[in-house]
Amino acid sequence: MYLLIPAAGMGKRMGSSRNKLLLELKGKPLLAWTLISADKAESIEWIGIMGQTYDFPTFEEIINQIKPCKPIKLIKGGDTRQESVYNGLQALPEKAEKVLIHDGARCLATPDLFNRCAEVLQECQGLIAAIPVKDTIKIVDSNLLITDTPTRDNLWAAQTPQGFDVKLLKECHDRGLKLGWQVTDDAALLEKCGFPVRIVSGEETNLKVTTPIDLTIAEFILNQRAII
Numbered sequence: 001m002y003l004l005i006p007a008a009g010m011g012k013r014m015g016s017s018r019n020k021l022l023l024e025l026k027g028k029p030l031l032a033w034t035l036i037s038a039d040k041a042e043s044i045e046w047i048g049i050m051g052q053t054y055d056f057p058t059f060e061e062i063i064n065q066i067k068p069c070k071p072i073k074l075i076k077g078g079d080t081r082q083e084s085v086y087n088g089l090q091a092l093p094e095k096a097e098k099v100l101i102h103d104g105a106r107c108l109a110t111p112d113l114f115n116r117c118a119e120v121l122q123e124c125q126g127l128i129a130a131i132p133v134k135d136t137i138k139i140v141d142s143n144l145l146i147t148d149t150p151t152r153d154n155l156w157a158a159q160t161p162q163g164f165d166v167k168l169l170k171e172c173h174d175r176g177l178k179l180g181w182q183v184t185d186d187a188a189l190l191e192k193c194g195f196p197v198r199i200v201s202g203e204e205t206n207l208k209v210t211t212p213i214d215l216t217i218a219e220f221i222l223n224q225r226a227i228i
């Protein structure tokens with residue numbers, strides 16, 4: 001299975017002056033934790049990382065320290081996650097038929113989650129890891145007045161890995177580019193094109209490190225894992 005890791009963001013919500021994936025968590029950059037887990041997943045045979053070119057020297061240092069047993073390719077990222085994934089898809093080896101895409105910022109995903117997604121992807125064209133929403137969600141208008149309360153039973157919080165047939169995902173990305181769609185995950189492109197996307201049970205601990213409090217929570221989770 002081929003894996004693409006979008007890692008070209010800025011981390012605005014983290015308030016960081018550099019790519020948040022280079023911030024340290026228990027003595028290692030966030031990206032290192034993501035790579036270590038992907039490298040441990042037996043189902044993954046090749047890893048592409050999309051980054052801004054000015055971060056490549058630091059990415060190379062991280063890779064040299066981890067010494068992954070899989071080939072790693074650095075790919076120039078874009079201005080949005082969507083563009084970064086688009087570039088990643090163009091850089092896949094020609095023989096790649098299926099691909100998993102996993103945010104560099106989801107640095108706590110376990111090897112088991114990668115393996116489970118890879119296995120299910122053998123039987124479908126598109127999937128995402130997701131977990132049932134625990135809160136009651138409100139839809140609000142521009143005046144902060146509630147307009148609706150969707151039934152929680154139908155609500156799932158999207159995570160990554162997300163996995164797809166390479167040819168189909170490329171077609172959906174091309175269509176999105178042509179029609180100016182802006183989406184925050186790859187599944188949304190398949191949805192808009194009318195293709196089914198399956199849910200795979202995600203992990204509650206698979207948070208996306210987005211704001212400063214997420215770093216504290218991620219450290220707590222890693223400390224718990226070290227004890228067990």
Ligand SMILES: Nc1ccn([C@@H]2O[C@H](COP(=O)(O)OP(=O)(O)OP(=O)(O)O)[C@@H](O)[C@H]2O)c(=O)n1
Binds near residue numbers: 014
């Ligand atoms: N131009 C971009 C923007 C985001 N990403 C990646 O997409 C993932 C999810 O994005 P997010 O958590 O939103 O990261 P940032 O864009 O860095 O954060 P922010 O939106 O707060 O600036 C991250 O691994 C990020 O590096 C990317 O590859 N290319």
Ligand SMILES: C[C@](O)(CO)[C@H](O)COP(=O)(O)O
Binds near residue numbers: 185208
């Ligand atoms: C793909 C994703 O991680 C699923 O939760 C998320 O949509 C990334 O979006 P963001 O807006 O870049 O945080």
